Amino acid sequence: AQSVTQPDIHITVSEGASLELRCNYSYGATPYLFWYVQSPGQGLQLLLKYFSGDTLVQGIKGFEAEFKRSQSSFNLRKPSVHWSDAAEYFCAVGAWGGYNKLIFGAGTRLAVHP
Amino acid sequence: ETGVTQTPRHLVMGMTNKKSLKCEQHLGHNAMYWYKQSAKKPLELMFVYSLEERVENNSVPSRFSPECPNSSHLFLHLHTLQPEDSALYLCASSQKGVGTQYFGPGTRLLVL
Numbered sequence: 520a521q522s523v524t525q526p527d528i529h530i531t532v533s534e535g536a537s538l539e540l541r542c543n544y545s546y547g548a549t550p551y552l553f554w555y556v557q558s559p560g561q562g563l564q565l566l567l568k569y570f571s572g573d574t575l576v577q578g579i580k581g582f583e584a585e586f587k588r589s590q591s592s593f594n595l596r597k598p599s600v601h602w603s604d605a606a607e608y609f610c611a612v613g614a615w616g617g618y619n620k621l622i623f624g625a626g627t628r629l630a631v632h633p
Numbered sequence: 634e635t636g637v638t639q640t641p642r643h644l645v646m647g648m649t650n651k652k653s654l655k656c657e658q659h660l661g662h663n664a665m666y667w668y669k670q671s672a673k674k675p676l677e678l679m680f681v682y683s684l685e686e687r688v689e690n691n692s693v694p695s696r697f698s699p700e701c702p703n704s705s706h707l708f709l710h711l712h713t714l715q716p717e718d719s720a721l722y723l724c725a726s727s728q729k730g731v732g733t734q735y736f737g738p739g740t741r742l743l744v745l
Contacts, residue, residue: 562737564736619728
């Protein structure tokens, strides 16, 4: 069965520092992977996605993520965090075919200190 | 309007009330989803509609009743809810098969 683990529930970084949010998935074949961001009281906004091809994907707001099949990971990174990046981040994994069901991780809440 | 819209954005209801949540997508998608997001719990998929046919119902209590009259609209009818049903209800849409899900802003529901 598919599953997604985000090991860090809360992360705090200083503004301008680099960021890495971890995501590990369990899936029997090549998955497709997403990172979403959610500001308080809002819906989920797509940051980036991986379907195939280049394992380093670029997203919006300066985020990138790298798919590592050997580690079953899809970690999200940003070289320099801005105060507006404070939000909750969700990793999701989907299976090819069917009706596009996604499995979400529990989320990582990011706080940014000035 | 663009993307996925949801109304109302906030809803307070008593346990004996009947209300409906509405979702509309303007993206030309053919699959729509209802999720429940409670505090300190992962996002829970409730229902999936693909080409207006319900294809998944994740053991959701019958006090939640979805309706998908066409590929652009999705409703969630609520009746005799419980306080533990208070949550953010999110709607999403995508293309059937491999496709990115796009989310609406959600309806914050409080059941008193």
